[in-house]
Structure formats: C-alpha cells, structure tokens
Amino acid sequence: MTSVLVFLTAAIIGIGSRKWDDRLPGFLAAYTGDAMWALAFFALFRGLSPRLRLGRVVALTAGFSLLIELSQLWHPAWLDRIRATLPGGLLLGFGFRWSDLVCYAAGCVIGLLIFFIVESVAGTDHF
16 A cells, blocks of 8 residues: 555656646756656555565666666657657656666655655564
8 A cells, every 4th residue: 555655646746846847946846756756666666566675676666767767868769659658758758867867766765765664663574
C-alpha cells in the first residue's frame, strides 16, 4: 500500500510541478519533476519486489534512470514518435541533461528515506 501511495503522490507532484511551473520558484520548477519521476519508479520497483533490499531498489532505480537519461541522446524517428505521446514523453523524456542525474539521485534518496522510515515502524529488515 505504501508503494502505491508514494507512486501516486510522486506522480501528482511531478506532473503538477511541470503543469504549474510558472507558480513555483525557479529551482523547484526546474528540478522537482525529475526527482519525483525517480521517486515514482523507486516506489514502483519497491511495490513489484517488496522483498528486495532497499539498497538494491536504490541501485535498480538509479540504473534505470541512467539508462532512460542516456536514451535521450538517441533520436531515431520511431523513438521520437513515442516521445511525442504523453505516456512516452513522461516515461522517456526528451533531451539529455546532466542535472537530471542529480535529480534522480535525490528521488532515490527520498524514496530510501520514506521506505526506511515506514518499514522501520513495521519492523522490516531493509538492507
């Protein structure tokens, strides 16, 4: 249940930060969406593999995020057509930026903290 709640919250905040970026301070408008993207995938991976240790979920999320970001350096017509759709754009992004990697790391750290705290209360072994 925690994974679903974190995933939905991260998705809402991330999409909202892009939709209403004109109402946010520049730093938040620029970076919140990418951090929330990584947090959403952290929650997704945690929900799909609840027995996986949190350190491995961090590594999985970071690796996946890196692959997606590197894929933005590649622009064949068929992939750009996928990116032109709403789901494709949300999943794959559009252009490579080094700052996105920092945002993804922040999303992983936020996910690690959330799930560490929640699972500590539940008495779960994390690492």
